[in-house]
Amino acid sequence: MPDSACDDASDASDSAGPEALRPHAEQAFAHELSALAAADDRPRPVGWRLSPWAVATYLLGGALPDGTVITPKYVGPRRIVEVAVTTLATDRALLLLGVPGTAKTWVSEHLAAAVSGDSTLLVQGTAGTPEEAIRYGWNYAQLLAHGPSRDALVPSPVMRAMAEGMTARVEELTRIPADVQDTLITILSEKTLPVPELGEEVQAVRGFNLIATANDRDRGVNDLSSALRRRFNTVVLPLPASADDEVDIVARRVDQIGRSLDLPAAPEGLEEIRRVVTVFRELRDGVSADGRTKVKSPSGTLSTAEAISVVTGGLALSAHFGDGVLRPGDVAAGILGAVVRDPAADRVIWQEYLETVVRERDGWKDFYRACREVSA
Known part of the structure; x- marks a missing residue:
């Protein structure tokens, strides 16, 4: 192959960019989400991309009037999905609970993709998850040079979701230390996140909600406080029935x-x-x-x-x-x-x-x- 042809092929490859190994749900199923949005004539809660009916259809599958086939993302009782979707349309957060492998993370991702069009506002819970991962952190170069300021503040995915009216996700909530978990109490009850260093607060705008997942087998690791558990509506995802x-x-x-x-x-x-x-x-x-x-x-x-x-x-x-x-x-x-x-x-x-x-x-x-x- 001539050098110029090699260069052209290389340029084309570079411009296209590498293909993601695992695209986010809103990317992998963009066609289905777009078709649902076009066919969806039902009322949508403020900040939602789709109506609750269309979100449930996206997860459970179906056929649209234009012939578009919506593939099932979750195989299980319809009522479980309906309760989960309805919870997100209220002011209560959603806790998906189940044994390992019951598609908690999968359902969480697809719910966020269908509701907000963005499933990436994610906090991954571990034993080392700090409070900053849920609240906010600081750019220490900016902080040392200019002191606390908006430019120095690094918002967490939860803070961004509050400010933009989006759906945030917290995976493996019971893996997070109990004192860090309780950071969510004010966020979920008052719908506000104080920033005392700036004398400000971030108030959640309409459309904000939070989906958390927890593993049945992790009971006793970092159990949720009763105050935090009351802020969630819990939906248990069962193992496949048959x-x-x-x-x-x-x-x-x-x-x-x-x-x-x-x-x-x-x-x-x-x-x-x-x-x-x-x-x-x-x-x-x-x-x-x-x-x-x-x-x-x-x-x-x-x-x-x-x-x-x-x-x-x-x-x-x-x-x-x-x-x-x-x-x-x-x-x-x-x-x-x-x-x-x-x-x-x-x-x-x-x-x-x-x-x-x-x-x-x-x-x-x-x-x-x-x-x-x-x-x-």
């Missing part, structure tokens, strides 16, 4: 992730997805699908999110080191890694499950052999 629902969720997400990673579609892999989901559900529930055999549950959560990870990893294995068809050998190692978290106790549980349930199941011989091979 195996079919969970297979559908895993298949959809694996397809989305696979396309972003340029992995081949795996329509033939539905059988393996169903096997992974069945194994996880049986070990979670402590009983085989037919109810005849009791099994012990390992220490891990074996959530839907982990099933998605196992299948995605298997799809990558089949694409790069196999024939592109998802097979038992592609998912066996991922299942072992998800199940055996405690090398001593969980390995015994896994081996017993293989011999008493998987070995005896019709049509699962290849799966049994693959799991035995990686477990040896």
Whole structure:
């Protein structure tokens, strides 16, 4: 190729910019959000991009009059989504509660994208999250040079959401130290954030609200104070009600992730997805699908999110080191890694499950052999 052609290709690539590995919800589903906004003739709360009906449709899926298909973002009871959306239309904040892998973060992101058109006003909760992450911080160069000023103040995502009438998100709220959590009390009750260094306050404008997520398994880590909990309307996200629902969720997400990673579609892999989901559900529930055999549950959560990870990893294995068809050998190692978290106790549980349930199941011989091979 001539140098000029190389330069042109390079310039084009540079101007296009690198493609995001995981676009934000409002970017990945911009077409659906735009189509919903165009078709949405229902009343919208102040500051909302869509009506509550359209937000629920965006999450649950449906078809618009112009033929646009809205893909489901959440597979579960409709009433749960309706209550969550309605909460955001009031002055109460929303707390999404559930065990790991129940799509709390996923639902939070898509709610913010549909309501405000921006899901990025995010505080990620950890044991080290400081108060500044929720309130505000300072540009210390400006602070030392000129003292406290508006130019030196660094607003948190929550402060920005208050000032702009947007939806803020706080992930893993119960991971945040209790004294930092309580920073939210004034924000949620008085809808104001004092800045005593400047003798000012930021008042939330209409459209502001907050979505927090918390993990059922984290009870006792940093429990919410009663004062803070009263500021939230709590919606519990359950595990998928049926195996079919969970297979559908895993298949959809694996397809989305696979396309972003340029992995081949795996329509033939539905059988393996169903096997992974069945194994996880049986070990979670402590009983085989037919109810005849009791099994012990390992220490891990074996959530839907982990099933998605196992299948995605298997799809990558089949694409790069196999024939592109998802097979038992592609998912066996991922299942072992998800199940055996405690090398001593969980390995015994896994081996017993293989011999008493998987070995005896019709049509699962290849799966049994693959799991035995990686477990040896």
